[in-house]
Amino acid sequence: MSYLASNLRFLRKQKGITQNELAEQLDVQRTMISAYEDGRSEPKLATLKRIGELLEIGIEELLEHDIEKLGRKALQNRGINILTIAADENDNENITLVGQKASAGYLNGFADPEYMEQLPQFHLPNLSKQTTYRAFELAGDSMLPLISGTIVIGAYVDQLRSVKSGRTYILVTQTEGVVYKRVFNYLEENGKLFLVSDNEHYKPYEVRGEDVLEVWEAKAFISTDFPNPGDKKKALSLEDLGEMIRDIQIDLKKLRK
Missing domain, CATH: 1.10.260.40 (lambda repressor-like DNA-binding domains)
Known part of the structure; x- marks a missing residue:
């Protein structure tokens, strides 16, 4: 046919x-x-x-x-793009920070060395030197318990087919901009990724693989806010916390015996 x-x-x-x-x-x-x-x-x-x-x-x-x-057949094997990487005077890679205000400009400037050099850069110890990392400041509350202003550090994913269902990623897309979501990979079936918010008040949606410009797998986050177990909007409820404490108490009793 x-x-x-x-x-x-x-x-x-x-x-x-x-x-x-x-x-x-x-x-x-x-x-x-x-x-x-x-x-x-x-x-x-x-x-x-x-x-x-x-x-x-x-x-x-x-x-x-x-x-x-x-979707496009070539998506399954293509790299997403050639990265523009920041390095210090010793040629060690720095982590570039894309803040909330810079997110819109990042869509057009992520491949422009001059633009990327203007963004803040920092270094963290004990990260793999074989991986490129980038940091993105979250906006909104779609991924509670991580709140708006939290900085998520992502490891670069160079192949769309490497996206693992159920894990969280920062995606840079032509249609949605810069988003942080839990991703489910359906590229083989229909050429799309299914994006889900950890906050149930936000509806899941799909993006076509061909609209994805960059993907970064979430590896760490920096926040000045500690999740509050008593906040029902958070992923950890009081019931969850109580169950955890009971399990710990049972384990302690076993150890004492």
Whole structure:
């Protein structure tokens, strides 16, 4: 089964190109584009190659892969981007801090060395020198007990397929900006990631793999606020705390005997 018609329509709309504009670039009538997208006609090989160039996709994927349903095939093996890394005078990597106010600019500047050099940098001991880390300041209360203003330190994930379901990540996406969520990986099934907030008042949502610019796996956080077990909005309730204390008491009694 050929997916040319649906893929052509989907990719054209995704890039914001009208049928008239595509027809002009291919030097064909607009009615031919309509016929291609309806499945009433197929382009000649030379035109097909030109379509692939314009839409930045291989002919095999354009013809044989259901992109709208499964996402771009190449996502499963691609690196997310080439990182811009900050280093000290001894060539040791620093951790760049992306604050709340810098989050919007980060979407356009994360690959720009001049922009990245302007962001605050710091160093933490005992971190792996084989991994690149970045820090992001949280905004909002979607990931309680971590509150707004908490700084989460993430380790760079260079392959989307390496995202492990159920773990927390900082994602930089074209559609949602910089977010910190619990992520479930459905790239194999439908080309998407499912994002869940630890605060039940926020609804889960999906992002397409192709919209992800960077992924950082949460490894540590810095906060001036200690979680309060008595706050019902926190992940740890009084009942949870009581159960933990009872378990500890039972263990202590066993040790004394």
